[in-house]
Amino acid sequence: MPAPRKIIIDTDPGQDDAVAILLALASPEEIELLGITAVAGNVPLPLTQKNARIVCELAGKPEVKVFAGCDTPMHRPLVTAEHVHGKTGLDGPTLPDPTMPLQPQHGVDFIIDTLRAHPKGTVTLCPLGPLTNIAQAFAQAPDVVEKVQEIVMMGGAYFEVGNITPAAEFNIYVDPDAAKIVFASGVPIVVMPLDVTHKALVTKPRNDAFRALGTPVGAAVAEMTDFFERFDKEKYGSSGAPLHDPCVTAYLIRPELFTGRHINVEIEVESELTLGMTVADWWGVTDRAPNATFMGDVDADGFFALLTERLARL
Secondary structure (H helix, E strand, O other): OOOOOEEEEEEEOOOHHHHHHHHOOOOOOEEEEEEEOOOOOOOOOHHHHHHHHHHHHHHOOOOOEEOOOOOOOOOOOOOHHHHHOOOOOOOOOOOOOOOOOOOOOOOOHHHHHHHHOOOOEEEEEOOOOHHHHHHHHHHHHHHHHHEEEEEEEEEEOOOOOOOOOOOOHHHHHHOOOHHHHHHOOOOOOEEOOHHOOOEEEEEEHHHHHHOOOOOOHHHHHHHHHHHHHHHHHHHHOOOEEEEOOOHHHHHOOOHHEEEEEEEEEEEEEOOOOOOOEEEOOOOOOOOOOOEEEEEEEOHHHHHHHHHHHHHOOO
């Protein structure tokens, strides 16, 4: 078996972020989690760093190192999403406050130091929220950019257009300047846009399967998805809520669940109408060089089978 992939999860939990972290912690054969860096996004930084620790303790993994990163986007005021995730970001289950410590080091410094300490091409960055921490690391320490094996991220949209504005997906919209830096970095990027995540719907039978695990993790995941499902079902008229961020972790474990195209993706940072749009050259109509593998489809049944099987381990 190949050695597990070394990853850093950069996140703004968020119920779906929580499920992505749980899936990583349940999959030690494929994933070695070096640390979690929190960023402001779905809710402000004091809550995202706390939520990351709550999730690690829920999984029974208090030894995971959690770092607080940037509390505001690079050049813009913070936009948050309490209207989706609730005032804590993890509304739904009642989970105890964490007792595990927050690491003293800044999350951006942890990313830089970790990349410098590992051989080139051996650490994958997995951003599940706005790209502020990643872009700041690249801006502060340009030498680490070439050290990154790959960035596997959730963000953006093309055919599904936007979910926070008509044209933009939330993670990219919150810090489009950071996204522009990351997409222009030359690092291999795999993108899980809304085009994929809106096909990974937690239907009632899928949520019942989480609950039927009969564990604290299964119950918490079911309650989390119950909570944000109310918002998404009303908004999209779909049969369940999309599980956006776990697509990133699932790809690391079973990449064959996903299909997409290697294309050029540019980030709009100037237009009032389309700020934060991921302009994906899906049809190859420009001569801009491909810079990202932009996923378009997922085997949803396979995805939920993997998720349920792994969550049962925790």
